Amino acid sequence: MPEQTFTISEAAEMTGLSIDTLRYYEKIGLVGSPNRGPGGQRMYGSENVGKIQFVTYLKRTNMPLKKIMAYVQSYNEQDEDSCYALLDEHRSSIESQLTELNTTLQLIRYKLEHFQEIKDGKEKGGNL
Numbered sequence: 001m002p003e004q005t006f007t008i009s010e011a012a013e014m015t016g017l018s019i020d021t022l023r024y025y026e027k028i029g030l031v032g033s034p035n036r037g038p039g040g041q042r043m044y045g046s047e048n049v050g051k052i053q054f055v056t057y058l059k060r061t062n063m064p065l066k067k068i069m070a071y072v073q074s075y076n077e078q079d080e081d082s083c084y085a086l087l088d089e090h091r092s093s094i095e096s097q098l099t100e101l102n103t104t105l106q107l108i109r110y111k112l113e114h115f116q117e118i119k120d121g122k123e124k125g126g127n128l
Helices: 008-015 019-027 046-060 065-076 080-123
Strands: 042-045
Touching: 008 019, 008 042, 008 046, 019 046, 042 046, 046 065, 065 080
Parallel strands: none
Antiparallel strands: none
């Protein structure tokens, strides 16, 4: 049974990227060139789409493009130690981001409670 393939439009929709971004990622070597179908149309396999989605996750978590490219190169060279080191460093960065975001979220919740108290006081005719 042949592998299911997807057009560039379908791959873009599945990954949340634009067609132009997919072409750019291919051009700079961030993602491999997919097989070509009739008329030279790009045909992405499930593995292609999975790799693109992983790159997208890394990008969305603020991993710099240069580091993503280093990871992809290490992965393609089957350099597990380098892959591990890059992902471990990024994990640490994400954990720091989460800590910072949680601190900010707590502050926002505190402010919202404060403003709700003011709002409730005004509705009751209070002098807040």
